[in-house]
Amino acid sequence: xxxxxxxxxxxxxxxxxxxxxxxxxxxxxxxxxxxxxxxxxxxxxxxxxxxxxxxxxxxxxxxxxxxxxxxxxxxxxxxxxxxxxxxxxxxxxxxxxxxxxxxxxxxxxxxxxxxxxxxxxxxxxxxxxxxxxxxxxxxxxxxxxxxxxxxxxxxxxxxxxxxxxxxxxxxxxxxxxxxxxxxxxxxxxxxxxxxxxxxxxxxxxxxxxxxxxxxxxxxxxxxxxxxxxxxxxxxxxxxxxxxxxxxxxxxxxxxxxxxxxxxxxxxxxxx
Amino acid sequence: xxxxxxxxxxxxxxxxxxxxxxxxxxxxxxxxxxxxxxxxxxxxxxxxxxxxxxxxxxxxxxxxxxxxxxxxxxxxxxxxxxxxxxxxxxxxxxxxxxxxxxxxxxxxxxxxxxxxxxxxxxxxxxxxxxxxxxxxxxxxxxxxxxxxxxxxxxxxxxxxxxxxxxxxxxxxxxxxxxxxxxxxxxxxxxxxxxxxxxxxxxxxxxxxxxxxxxxxxxxxxxxxxxxxxxxxxxxxxxxxxxxxxxxxxxxxxxxxxxxxxxxxxxxxxxx
Numbered sequence: 132x133x134x135x136x137x138x139x140x141x142x143x144x145x146x147x148x149x150x151x152x153x154x155x156x157x158x159x160x161x162x163x164x165x166x167x168x169x170x171x172x173x174x175x176x177x178x179x180x181x182x183x184x185x186x187x188x189x190x191x192x193x194x195x196x197x198x199x200x201x202x203x204x205x206x207x208x209x210x211x212x213x214x215x216x217x218x219x220x221x222x223x224x225x226x227x228x229x230x231x232x233x234x235x236x237x238x239x240x241x242x243x244x245x246x247x248x249x250x251x252x253x254x255x256x257x258x259x260x261x262x263x264x265x266x267x268x269x270x271x272x273x274x275x276x277x278x279x280x281x282x283x284x285x286x287x288x289x290x291x292x293x294x295x296x297x298x299x300x301x302x303x304x305x306x307x308x309x310x311x312x313x314x315x316x317x318x319x320x321x322x323x324x325x326x327x328x329x330x331x332x333x334x335x336x337x338x339x340x341x342x343x344x345x346x347x348x349x350x351x352x353x354x355x356x357x358x359x360x361x362x363x364x365x366x367x368x369x370x371x372x373x374x375x376x377x378x379x380x381x382x383x384x385x386x387x388x389x390x391x392x393x394x395x396x397x398x399x400x401x402x
Numbered sequence: 403x404x405x406x407x408x409x410x411x412x413x414x415x416x417x418x419x420x421x422x423x424x425x426x427x428x429x430x431x432x433x434x435x436x437x438x439x440x441x442x443x444x445x446x447x448x449x450x451x452x453x454x455x456x457x458x459x460x461x462x463x464x465x466x467x468x469x470x471x472x473x474x475x476x477x478x479x480x481x482x483x484x485x486x487x488x489x490x491x492x493x494x495x496x497x498x499x500x501x502x503x504x505x506x507x508x509x510x511x512x513x514x515x516x517x518x519x520x521x522x523x524x525x526x527x528x529x530x531x532x533x534x535x536x537x538x539x540x541x542x543x544x545x546x547x548x549x550x551x552x553x554x555x556x557x558x559x560x561x562x563x564x565x566x567x568x569x570x571x572x573x574x575x576x577x578x579x580x581x582x583x584x585x586x587x588x589x590x591x592x593x594x595x596x597x598x599x600x601x602x603x604x605x606x607x608x609x610x611x612x613x614x615x616x617x618x619x620x621x622x623x624x625x626x627x628x629x630x631x632x633x634x635x636x637x638x639x640x641x642x643x644x645x646x647x648x649x650x651x652x653x654x655x656x657x658x659x660x661x662x663x664x665x666x667x668x669x670x671x672x673x
Binding site: 158221227 | 426427428429492494498499502503505506533534535536537611614615616618619620622623627629631
């Protein structure tokens with residue numbers, strides 16, 4: 132099974148998922164496509180997210196991927212079921228893995244979720260959690276200030292702390308959760324601040340780590356992991372500006388390798 | 403998908419897996435069969451383990467299970483591939499989940515494994531780890547004193563600490579691992595002592611928790627989790643003495659419910 136694993140995201144957030152895939156499955160090859168030009172997806176109507184996601188999927192299908200990872204919470208919430216029905220390769224999103232990991236970690240079954248407004252409004256996390264255990268209490272909170280801050284590169288220091296601290300106050304005041312799901316792929320980059328603000332007693336769950344773990348599970352179970360020896364080659368594509376994407380990717384991917392091989396604009400840029 | 407999940411083990415160790423399944427998937431119904439009469443499987447020749455395992459599997463197949471969990475490291479090492487080939491329901495063992503969780507947790511990719519002599523000699527864990535990442539350094543250690551101690555009910559106190567401390571010395575002297583897999587389903591019962599002895603800086607991975615997580619992943623992915631409302635009924639069977647099994651199960655399963663409904667000896671007791 133020497134084909135690559137495909138990863139799609141609305142922009143750069145999915146690089147935290149890609150980074151974990153590279154770390155946990157170092158023999159696998161990745162093809163990543165970030166729709167940086169049309170990012171963010173969060174505020175867009177569902178129909179548009181569905182259309183854009185399919186454009187990305189069709190681009191990767193031409194690359195002969197063996198599996199698709201939807202590394203974007205909004206795209207997962209709106210398209211996962213449809214993609215699974217229509218594609219004949221395994222498709223994994225970022226919501227279920229985070230939900231399952233939270234259930235594993237939580238002792239009191241009071242679970243917090245933070246994400247963009249789109250993700251929180253979709254109720255995808257509460258639905259995923261309660262489908263498995265209807266007694267779980269979910270405290271979810273939209274955090275619209277965090278993605279812009281991360282994209283500006285403010286990942287530490289007093290300003291970042293101040294924004295995170297103000298944002299998470301409603302969760303802190305309830306003060307009962309023992310587990311917090313980072314329901315947005317940007318948030319792992321400020322995980323340490325989030326942990327500090329929410330308290331050391333709270334398990335902080337990164338969708339990226341957990342999604343990579345489930346890719347390993349599903350692909351291992353289906354005997355589709357690469358088992359030979361090779362030096363894997365990864366390809367990263369962006370629909371937007373190559374220099375910007377390269378700069379961010381080189382900051383976000385914490386292992387050294389050629390970050391962007393090229394940037395083919397293979398999808399229809401209608402917006 | 404209202405059928406039960408089947409769990410087999412050579413005896414009582416798999417109850418730690420069952421306990422986690424009940425916690426992480428509270429809507430599911432379990433049927434557990436422990437071959438207490440012929441326990442332990444560890445020192446037995448492979449052919450015998452294969453034969454006994456198939457007898458257990460056939461007993462559970464008559465109960466119309468939708469999935470099989472092999473909650474015994476020895477049985478997993480010797481029969482998992484064969485069971486997967488021959489059964490038309492999903493089959494999950496305890497080795498791959500522990501290996502994948504360790505890879506997720508480890509930062510330095512130096513991973514320790516402790517287990518019975520049978521499991522350690524089978525090299526099932528190093529193989530599973532290195533199949534995914536050939537650069538992982540594995541320190542494995544057979545711990546023949548731990549299962550008898552746990553089965554005697556010595557789960558805490560100075561004697562337990564002394565035995566664990568002496569047993570784990572070879573791992574402590576190497577002092578490089580940042581993650582330790584509990585490669586035997588008995589060990590979660592002495593997890594706190596193991597953590598104390600090996601040090602707080604080491605991630606201790608319980609096969610039980612991780613196997614339950616992967617059951618959730620595989621069954622969720624295949625849309626085979628129960629999603630309705632019901633009060634689940636579990637059945638626990640033993641091939642050995644019902645009173646002994648009941649006593650241990652009531653100690654090990656930390657949530658209150660009827661531990662053993664009945665004990666039908668449905669398999670051929672040749673030994």
